[in-house]
Amino acid sequence: MSFEQAFQKVLELEGGLTLHKNTTEASETYAGIYRKAHPSWEGWQYIDRGLKPPLELVKEFYYENFYKPIEIIPNETVRDLLFEFGVNASLRTAIKLMQRVIGAKPDGVIGKETLQKLNEYLSDKTEEDFVKDYTLTRISFYTNLANKNPKRYGIYLRGWINRALKTLEEVA
Structure with missing residues (x-):
């Protein structure tokens, strides 16, 4: 599966491009990105202005933080x-x-x-x-x-x- 396919699967499992706050968490989550764990993610600037972050920002976040480090696995x-x-x-x-x-x-x-x-x-x-x-x-x-x-x-x-x-x- 390509990164694009893996990303789409993860996005689906994370509830899509939605903003929510779980009752046991200190901060909100957008598309599976937890604000408390990733406060410097550029997408929060969009959300704070009431806008939806571009899909490319979400995709780049997942690639750089979760996929790229494991690309060494063949x-x-x-x-x-x-x-x-x-x-x-x-x-x-x-x-x-x-x-x-x-x-x-x-x-x-x-x-x-x-x-x-x-x-x-x-x-x-x-x-x-x-x-x-x-x-x-x-x-x-x-x-x-x-x-x-x-x-x-x-x-x-x-x-x-x-x-x-x-x-x-x-x-x-």
Whole structure:
């Protein structure tokens, strides 16, 4: 899947080009971009003036912050999963979960060891195996997060699991 296709999928999962505020968050979110985490995003200037940010600003944000750092991964399926989950939980978390699945040191950095372990994993197993293993690891991550802080994250657990399963459905 190209960046454009992956971006469209993420945009759909994030609710499209809409502005909203979740009850447990300190700030608003536009197209999946959380203001508190990304206060210097140029799109907030448009929103503060009551305007809709150009789609290209949203696309550039996702490419620079979430896709470009993982372009080093040659496997598109793996890259697309990391991109989609990284937008939801942070790219560092997405990479750490991948590293756990493939048996690499979970440091959140894609280096030689991680790429080697990924290649070994994919030579022993299929992409579908990776998708299944990664999805189960992701659901476990979400469940642990909600169990540790049910007041803050419990309301999101069902949606997070559904999001992970939707991704699994699309690939399997």
